[in-house]
Amino acid sequence: MSKDTSAKRSDVIADEAADWFVSLQEPGAQSRAEFAAWLKTSPEHVREFLEIAALWEEVNTLQSQPSVDDLVAMAITDADDSNVVSLGTPELTAAAIPRSKTRPEATAGRSRWAALAAAAVVLFFAGMQIMRPPAADPNLHTTMTGEQRSLPLPDGSIVTLNTQSTLRVAYSDEYRDVILGEGEALFDVAKDTARPFRVITEHAVVQAVGTQFNVHQEKGDLVVTVVEGIVDVNTGSGAGQSGRMRPGMSMPLVFEPQRLMVGQQATVASGSSKVVVAEATIDTAIAWQERRLVFDFLPLREVIAEFNRYNDPPLTINDSELDLLPISGVFRSNDRESFVQFLQEMHLAKSTTRADGTIVLQAVDDDS
Amino acid sequence: MASDNRFREADVVAAQGKQLRHYLRSRLANEADAQDLAQEAYFRLLRVKDPSLVRDPVAYLYRIARNLIHELYTGLPPASDSLDDVELADTATMSIEDVAECGQQMERLERVLDTLSPKCRAAIVMHRRDGMTYSEIAGALGVSTAMVKKYLSQGLSRCRKRLRRFHE
Numbered sequence: 001m002s003k004d005t006s007a008k009r010s011d012v013i014a015d016e017a018a019d020w021f022v023s024l025q026e027p028g029a030q031s032r033a034e035f036a037a038w039l040k041t042s043p044e045h046v047r048e049f050l051e052i053a054a055l056w057e058e059v060n061t062l063q064s065q066p067s068v069d070d071l072v073a074m075a076i077t078d079a080d081d082s083n084v085v086s087l088g089t090p091e092l093t094a095a096a097i098p099r100s101k102t103r104p105e106a107t108a109g110r111s112r113w114a115a116l117a118a119a120a121v122v123l124f125f126a127g128m129q130i131m132r133p134p135a136a137d138p139n140l141h142t143t144m145t146g147e148q149r150s151l152p153l154p155d156g157s158i159v160t161l162n163t164q165s166t167l168r169v170a171y172s173d174e175y176r177d178v179i180l181g182e183g184e185a186l187f188d189v190a191k192d193t194a195r196p197f198r199v200i201t202e203h204a205v206v207q208a209v210g211t212q213f214n215v216h217q218e219k220g221d222l223v224v225t226v227v228e229g230i231v232d233v234n235t236g237s238g239a240g241q242s243g244r245m246r247p248g249m250s251m252p253l254v255f256e257p258q259r260l261m262v263g264q265q266a267t268v269a270s271g272s273s274k275v276v277v278a279e280a281t282i283d284t285a286i287a288w289q290e291r292r293l294v295f296d297f298l299p300l301r302e303v304i305a306e307f308n309r310y311n312d313p314p315l316t317i318n319d320s321e322l323d324l325l326p327i328s329g330v331f332r333s334n335d336r337e338s339f340v341q342f343l344q345e346m347h348l349a350k351s352t353t354r355a356d357g358t359i360v361l362q363a364v365d366d367d368s
Numbered sequence: 369m370a371s372d373n374r375f376r377e378a379d380v381v382a383a384q385g386k387q388l389r390h391y392l393r394s395r396l397a398n399e400a401d402a403q404d405l406a407q408e409a410y411f412r413l414l415r416v417k418d419p420s421l422v423r424d425p426v427a428y429l430y431r432i433a434r435n436l437i438h439e440l441y442t443g444l445p446p447a448s449d450s451l452d453d454v455e456l457a458d459t460a461t462m463s464i465e466d467v468a469e470c471g472q473q474m475e476r477l478e479r480v481l482d483t484l485s486p487k488c489r490a491a492i493v494m495h496r497r498d499g500m501t502y503s504e505i506a507g508a509l510g511v512s513t514a515m516v517k518k519y520l521s522q523g524l525s526r527c528r529k530r531l532r533r534f535h536e
Contacts, residue, residue: 011529018525022517024426036425040414047406050433052524055477055531059496064478068498071490072508078486290485329533330526331483338483346533 007328010044017048021056078290139169143183145312146334148291153178156190157197162288163310163333170247177247186289200247204268205234207257222268224260225280232257233266235273291333297326300349304361307336313357315340321363322349409433480530481523488523491516 020035039045066074143149143161150160154171161167165183176197178187189197189208199206204222208231224233234257258275260266265280284294295303301323308314310333317323325348331339340359343349349361412432413421421428481489487509494500494508495516502513509516 010532011525014528014532015521015525018521018528021524022521026517032425033422036418036421039425039429040410043403043407043410046410046413046429047402048528049429050406050409051402051528051532053430055524055527056496058474058477059481059492059527061474062478062481062493062497065481065489065493065497068494068500068508071486071493074486075490075509290487292485329483329530330485335483338479341479 010048013042013044013048014052017045017052021049021052140166141169142166146310148288155192155195158188160186160188160289162186172247175247179247184288186286203235207232207234223265224268225265225282225285226260226262227282227286228262230262231260233260233268233275234258235268235275287330288333293331293333295327295329295331297328299323300325300327300361303327303339307331307333307339310334311336313359315359315361317362318360319349319363322361325349405433405436408436412436476531477527480527483530484523484526485519487511488519488526491519492523492527495520 016038020038024035039049065071141149141151141159141161143163143165146163148160148162150158152158153169153176155176157176159167159178162184165185166181167183167185168179168181170177170179174195176192176195177200178198179200187197187199197208201222204224206224208229222235224231258266258277260277263280263282265278267276267278268274269276281296284296287294293303293306295306301317304315304317315336327348329342331342336359340351340361343361344351347364350364352360352362354360409429409432413429416428481492484492490509491505494505495502500508502516505516506513511519
């Protein structure tokens, strides 16, 4: 446990060292006295700064990285507008254009990234039976394994679907309702106080006006994270798809919503309507948008489940002692080879590939 | 006055790059050495009078580190304890083990860079390898220069954290 704590502390110091290092590249930008005081905090501060400086020098000599053109192309196509797919109907496309008018705060001065951060992420894992689509429904959108796709909604909001997701759009005059049958979605919600935006999941309704939030439901456990603004979570019996709640219906008054503020995260355990509120890690919650997977001491079993959402055939563990092995790091969701290589490099596991392509992980013998 | 400091700092950073690279390659391979070095640098830093440290903390730290590396290699303190340049030509020669370690280190670094988000990686490589300025990178990626700095800082700290785990 103390090793975990000290590793996390080192990570924080490394973050700070990198921030200092980059800002000190710019002449006079930061207070030198402040930096000197930071350095004097502990030997570890000194070390992390030196390590970052050394790393900086070392990067200078790299030769096998892609060309500038390729780097730019990869950076720009990554989680960008280029994969926004028009729904094809002219009025929908036209409706998406005046978006900057309805959200003046999202225009000048805000970077693309800030616009993304000002978006709502909804994660929802549920049984597929709820949403079994009738074919060729124009309001129904699905993604395959490993696929991510953005599409404009009629009011100018934009939704980005993550892998293996199903979303149905059910807008009415009073409500902007969407039903997330399974998977995960990032919502960039256009502001419209007259018409609340609601995400209806299996057991809960998550409501916003023009705001940013993250809903994650897996095996019945629901996690809602607010990126920006305020969000209400209704968990009363019958609040979700499984109850009486249907698109277009107003919320019964008996429900007492849990109000969440920026940076807060609410957890509702499976089968319970009790809401536990805590602080959130927002960066991690929306990392999938950049095809990043961020793990912070997550058991290998869950790490593998994450990779398997994006890749087929799957990774499996053949050794129960690996199940709870804590994994920390940032990986590409579509590059599990690097992840497997990482495990091997660290002598955490070895891998074999079955004929059907399944990658099997096994514990490493200590004396091998 | 301030610009004078700036110039000196940039100068020192450039001149010390080689030693710092060497520091990374040789010291990082040995956790105990890296720890000792940081510890000793820290105590020397504490002994520096605040006004002179504050004038140029980065240059000060680098010189201390460089002096320490010199001592580590030669077993001798630098000719003077001043901040004058110390000849390090002989210590910059690497042993066969160092060269092998350095190759491994570079390989790891390349691999770690590949795991960064494309924007972080692009910012670091384009700035360092290709010498592009923040605003050139910002233009190429269609983001603000503040974001470029954020990518650089995030990228560096992630590389550092990942590389550290190779050595623990």
